[in-house]
Amino acid sequence: MGKKVLVLNQDYSALTICSVEKAFILVFLDKAELVSESQSNYLRSISSTFPMPSIIRLHRYVHLPFKGVILTRQNIFKRDGHRCQYCGTHEDLTLDHVLPKSRGGKSSWDNLVAACRRCNARKGDYTPEEAEMALRQKPYRPSFIMFLRDFSGHLEDDWHPYLSKKMKAFDYE
Template sequence: MNGKVLVLNQDYSPLAICSVNRAFLLVFLEKAELLEADQEEAIHTVDATFEKPTVIKINRYINVPYRGVVLTRQNLFKRDNNCCQYCGSRENLTIDHLIPRSRGGRSVWDNLVTACKHCNAKKGDMTPDQAGLKLARLPYRPTYIMFLRNSMGDMRKEWLNYLKASKVAS
């Protein structure tokens, strides 16, 4: 039983992604409700067949404190799709401060972008405008839901409606 299952809170907001084994156990123990099942595969035992979950909803609301995305090098690269925001290169990536630290620029989501070593050196201690560099897109603070959606390369089609609906709420 391999695969991943989207776990929703009682209010249908995305909570986590878990293994099929864990999801099946939660449904079997009636701690969660099966919302979507794999139409091509099932779980077989000696004397029974069960639907293989792809989306489940926890039966009791779980209060989750603020779910922000932690600012790390890996998360910043992930947000910027592992490519330089100036030239599009995917090699020798570094982090660039749009407003340099020497000029009071802080290490926050809105001031950091992924840049290759060449573009970062060209920019130096200037702003992108002063260095004649154009950003592919402006930096932003990703939401947890957006990060969950973007970080799952093999997202199941059954998840899309639940993740799209939660984008409005977040």
């Protein structure tokens, strides 16, 4: 199938994205309700046809004490568009500390960028300014809603109201 479903908490805040199969099971077991369905696709069994979920809402509120994006290598690459932040290539990516670790730089959202091996070696133990290598964008910590909206691949049109920039109340840092 390959399609994804937006999962909303009981209060209609975006919670996560899951597979169609998982969403169907949650609806079928009455743990969630169907908020929006695909207009062109259906799930079929031998004797029945079901609407394919696009958005579901959980019946019970799920409390998440920390609703943030975990700092991982792949999440840094997603944030940076799988491009070297110095030259723009997609080839042979590694992580680079903007302020080198040897000079007190931490492994954090604000200090890590995707860099190709060539640029990373050229920059070495210097800051971008000292190496005269400009960053394409300043590193930043993406919010949870921003990460769902911008880095989760294809977004269905009916998801936009739940992932819009107007939802500041759910944009946790």
